[in-house]
Amino acid sequence: MKKYLAILKDGFWGGNPIFVQTLGICSALAVTTKVPNALVMGLALTAVTAVSNVVISSMRNAIPHRIRLIVEMIVIAALVILVDQLLQAFYFEMSEQLSVYVGLIITNCIILGRAEAYALQNGPVASFFDGIGNGLGYSSVLVAVAAAREILGSGTFWGMRVMPASYQPIQLMVLAPGAFIMLGLLYWAFTSSRGAQEDN
Amino acid sequence: MSKSGETFKTLAFATVISVISGAALLWAGTALKPRIDRNQKVKKYRHILSSLGIEVPKDASAKDVIEMFETKVAGERLGPIYRFVYKDDGQVKAYAYPVSGKGLWGMIYGFLAVSPDLCHVKQITFYKHQETPGLGAEIEKKWFTDQFVNKSITKNCDGNPDHIILRVRKKGTANKKFEVDGISGATMTTVAVDKFLVSDMKKMLGRAHDKPVSVPAARLAGGEAQ
Numbered sequence: 001m002k003k004y005l006a007i008l009k010d011g012f013w014g015g016n017p018i019f020v021q022t023l024g025i026c027s028a029l030a031v032t033t034k035v036p037n038a039l040v041m042g043l044a045l046t047a048v049t050a051v052s053n054v055v056i057s058s059m060r061n062a063i064p065h066r067i068r069l070i071v072e073m074i075v076i077a078a079l080v081i082l083v084d085q086l087l088q089a090f091y092f093e094m095s096e097q098l099s100v101y102v103g104l105i106i107t108n109c110i111i112l113g114r115a116e117a118y119a120l121q122n123g124p125v126a127s128f129f130d131g132i133g134n135g136l137g138y139s140s141v142l143v144a145v146a147a148a149r150e151i152l153g154s155g156t157f158w159g160m161r162v163m164p165a166s167y168q169p170i171q172l173m174v175l176a177p178g179a180f181i182m183l184g185l186l187y188w189a190f191t192s193s194r195g196a197q198e199d200n
Numbered sequence: 201m202s203k204s205g206e207t208f209k210t211l212a213f214a215t216v217i218s219v220i221s222g223a224a225l226l227w228a229g230t231a232l233k234p235r236i237d238r239n240q241k242v243k244k245y246r247h248i249l250s251s252l253g254i255e256v257p258k259d260a261s262a263k264d265v266i267e268m269f270e271t272k273v274a275g276e277r278l279g280p281i282y283r284f285v286y287k288d289d290g291q292v293k294a295y296a297y298p299v300s301g302k303g304l305w306g307m308i309y310g311f312l313a314v315s316p317d318l319c320h321v322k323q324i325t326f327y328k329h330q331e332t333p334g335l336g337a338e339i340e341k342k343w344f345t346d347q348f349v350n351k352s353i354t355k356n357c358d359g360n361p362d363h364i365i366l367r368v369r370k371k372g373t374a375n376k377k378f379e380v381d382g383i384s385g386a387t388m389t390t391v392a393v394d395k396f397l398v399s400d401m402k403k404m405l406g407r408a409h410d411k412p413v414s415v416p417a418a419r420l421a422g423g424e425a426q
Contacts, residue, residue, distance in 0.1 A: 064210040078221035092239035
């Protein structure tokens with residue numbers, strides 16, 4: 001169990017997909033204007049990464065090396081379509097707001113990266129935790145960026161007003177440049193705090 | 201393993217994985233389709249209702265929306281085209297005509313709601329399209345659609361299909377008195393919307409004096425094409 005916790009923590013912190021591996025930046029910028037959107041996007045990606053890791057890991061000894069990437073893409077694509085359809089059936093409004101970005105989970109390098117770097121070498125259970133850890137690492141960054149952008153850009157959190165009525169929202173935070181600035185600041189905070197830890 | 205043996209194994213594996221994922225998606229698609237179709241229908245109803253000026257509460261359930269639509273909206277066919285009618289106390293308040301055409305990436309569908317004399321625009325909405333998010337997809341945003349509200353359709357409201365003055369122009373070049381600003385960075389979408397709106401408004405005006413045939417609104421809303 002301890003081993004799995006370590007895998008989980010490594011995906012979340014030590015090997016955080018966004019801050020350490022610098023993967024999945026595109027969607028981290030696109031869907032972070034509101035916290036609920038970021039959370040659903042993060043959960044969708046976590047689910048896809050975990051399941052694709054398990055599926056690919058269970059087949060790792062059977063997959064012919066030559067077509068390994070194609071097989072990984074088929075598995076990931078099928079899972080993403082499934083998630084997209086489930087959202088459309090059960091969370092229609094959310095899927096409307098996330099629009100094309102759900103489909104674009106396919107192109108999120110985190111999933112293929114974990115399949116290649118982890119699932120092909122490790123067992124299904126460890127791969128599952130690796131997927132969850134990486135997914136949560138991605139989600140937490142998304143939610144953090146979204147929280148900062150929503151509070152500063154709209155004066156709300158989860159759609160509820162948190163800033164005083166006199167607060168003048170910073171329009172820039174809702175636009176793309178706001179996402180770059182916020183992500184950059186968080187990146188800086190993360191790497192400097194981790195650097196301090198490593199120095200010890 | 202021999203070379204041909206390995207090739208066979210690769211082919212067999214590829215076939216099996218394709219069949220399995222294909223079957224899984226087919227099953228999921230069939231199982232979820234009724235729900236997705238219903239969600240899409242409700243979305244379309246919402247658009248028709250709000251374009252006609254009937255307020256739909258944000259938290260209205262799917263059932264509420266369907267009921268509102270079925271009790272408040274009537275359908276009429278005029279030759280090849282059709283429209284949705286909102287009557288209050290027996291008085292026609294607005295008509296909503298379906299509008300559609302080719303966008304940059306795929307078909308764009310919407311509703312153009314007009315005053316009973318076909319003189320002014322009440323509201324326009326787009327409910328289905330595949331335009332680029334942040335660019336062409338801005339057509340569904342309030343800032344874009346609000347520009348159409350209360351604009352005249354023809355010169356001096358004469359109803360002549362050749363006198364249509366409501367156009368979508370390149371951003372910054374529109375005469376705001378009767379034209380509408382397009383979207384910067386999405387010229388193709390802007391031109392496409394202008395083109396199909398003019399053609400659909402022509403059809404609408406051309407059939408202004410036809411005798412309408414009453415058809416249940418829900419049946420008209422079932423189809424996408426005109």
